[in-house]
Amino acid sequence: xxxxxxxxxxxxxxxxxxxxxxxxxxxxxxxxxxxxxxxxxxxxxxxxxxxxxxxxxxxxxxxxxxxxxxxxxxxxxxxxxxxxxxxxxxxxxxxxxxxxxxxxxxxxxx
Numbered sequence: 515x516x517x518x519x520x521x522x523x524x525x526x527x528x529x530x531x532x533x534x535x536x537x538x539x540x541x542x543x544x545x546x547x548x549x550x551x552x553x554x555x556x557x558x559x560x561x562x563x564x565x566x567x568x569x570x571x572x573x574x575x576x577x578x579x580x581x582x583x584x585x586x587x588x589x590x591x592x593x594x595x596x597x598x599x600x601x602x603x604x605x606x607x608x609x610x611x612x613x614x615x616x617x618x619x620x621x622x623x624x
Contacts, residue, residue: 520574530554537579539586549589556585 527533530550534541546553560581561567568577 517569517571517574520571524578533557533582534586537575537582539579539583541586542590545586545590549594552594553582553585553589556588557582560585 523536527536530546530553531541531543533539533554534546561578564581568574
């Protein structure tokens with residue numbers, strides 16, 4: 515079930531600090547400055563893996579706050595390279611063969 519008022523409030527939040535303040539998650543500014551995008555992406559990933567959003571604004575606040583605190587906590591004790599939130603940090607899958615391109619020297623000289 516969607517809560518339109520709650521979602522409208524979230525649309526007004528634009529930074530990691532805004533989200534952390536909104537959900538009353540205490541944070542260290544230095545951790546957020548270095549990991550803001552990683553924290554928000556991990557927050558999104560947690561929400562996506564647990565799609566059972568509760569009904570009601572108070573329940574949604576607690577649910578979202580729980581996952582945001584977890585996402586922030588991941589980067590208090592670790593770093594972006596270790597957590598590998600973004601694809602650039604993840605090793606290529608074994609099923610994905612490396613792509614090799616061959617360009618003949620003759621085509622470069624023309």
